[in-house]
Amino acid sequence: MHFTNMTAKLLACASLVAAFPHTTSPVEKRYTEDEILKALAGTYSLINTTSALNGNPIPDEAYGAAPVGLLIYTASGWMSATITATEPEFRPNLTFPYQPNDTDADWAAVGRHSIGYAGPLRLSDAIPANETNGQVFHGPLTVANVPTWVGASHRRNYTVVEDGGETFLRIGSERGGGYTGALWWKKIKEE
Numbered sequence: 544m545h546f547t548n549m550t551a552k553l554l555a556c557a558s559l560v561a562a563f564p565h566t567t568s569p570v571e572k573r574y575t576e577d578e579i580l581k582a583l584a585g586t587y588s589l590i591n592t593t594s595a596l597n598g599n600p601i602p603d604e605a606y607g608a609a610p611v612g613l614l615i616y617t618a619s620g621w622m623s624a625t626i627t628a629t630e631p632e633f634r635p636n637l638t639f640p641y642q643p644n645d646t647d648a649d650w651a652a653v654g655r656h657s658i659g660y661a662g663p664l665r666l667s668d669a670i671p672a673n674e675t676n677g678q679v680f681h682g683p684l685t686v687a688n689v690p691t692w693v694g695a696s697h698r699r700n701y702t703v704v705e706d707g708g709e710t711f712l713r714i715g716s717e718r719g720g721g722y723t724g725a726l727w728w729k730k731i732k733e734e
């Protein structure tokens with residue numbers, strides 16, 4: 544009799560665990576990709592960038608000291624990012640399309656100190672995600688000025704911070720070879 548009782552209790556316990564297979568607590572809300580993309584959706588303006596190699600801060604050679612940028616996330620799962628340096632030496636006064644008398648050096652400076660890409664925005668399941676913390680993929684990218692980025696998917700950690708009535712988005716990236724970057728954005732428009 545005692546034995547059967549114990550077995551019944553163990554079975555009840557096991558079915559409880561089965562009902563909440565991935566959460567530590569049944570009250571913790573699970574967020575769907577749709578809910579998270581809806582929360583992140585908007586237009587963001589770049590505030591600052593920092594780079595590190597193996598955790599040690601290094602100058603941001605590509606973006607310079609005062610980059611400008613816009614990041615657009617849509618609730619339907621698309622993204623676009625454009626960032627350029629602002630230092631005059633990185634921004635020769637070129638026009639588009641290129642002119643026969645433009646120098647390659649001027650165009651090289653522009654190319655080295657700017658980036659633009661767009662494509663799908665997807666939620667990653669590598670880490671637990673909610674409306675303020677998690678990981679997304681930019682990609683597979685549809686278009687990018689850097690040729691090898693077309694078709695690539697880039698992992699980005701996101702953290703949403705509310706401060707002084709403003710919404711900030713911190714995007715963390717791993718760039719390979721121990722290089723990491725953190726970009727802070729301010730939401731300037733809800734979608």
Ligand SMILES: *[C@@H]1O[C@H](CO)[C@@H](O)[C@H](O)[C@H]1NC(C)=O
Pocket residue numbers: 590591592593711727
């Ligand atoms: C970047 O901006 C964020 C948000 O305003 C701020 O918390 C952070 O300290 C800034 N980082 C640097 C390196 O200026």
Ligand SMILES: *[C@@H]1O[C@H](CO)[C@@H](O)[C@H](O)[C@H]1NC(C)=O
Pocket residue numbers: 636638
């Ligand atoms: C840069 O180029 C534009 C377009 O050709 C021209 O209007 C402007 O005066 C130029 N500025 C400088 C600082 O050369």
Ligand SMILES: *[C@@H]1O[C@H](CO)[C@@H](O)[C@H](O)[C@H]1NC(C)=O
Pocket residue numbers: 642644645
């Ligand atoms: C390039 O050519 C245009 C006319 O086609 C001229 O206005 C401009 O000054 C030239 N720029 C340089 C750097 O020589």
Ligand SMILES: *[C@@H]1O[C@H](CO)[C@@H](O)[C@H](O)[C@H]1NC(C)=O
Pocket residue numbers: 671672673674675676
């Ligand atoms: C989202 O996740 C982070 C990190 O796991 C946690 O600190 C935060 O409290 C969560 N926020 C909500 C609203 O669940």
Ligand SMILES: *[C@@H]1O[C@H](CO)[C@@H](O)[C@H](O)[C@H]1NC(C)=O
Pocket residue numbers: 670700715716717723724
């Ligand atoms: C992203 O988050 C994961 C899990 O917390 C962490 O291991 C990784 O270092 C983070 N990457 C960046 C670039 O912040």
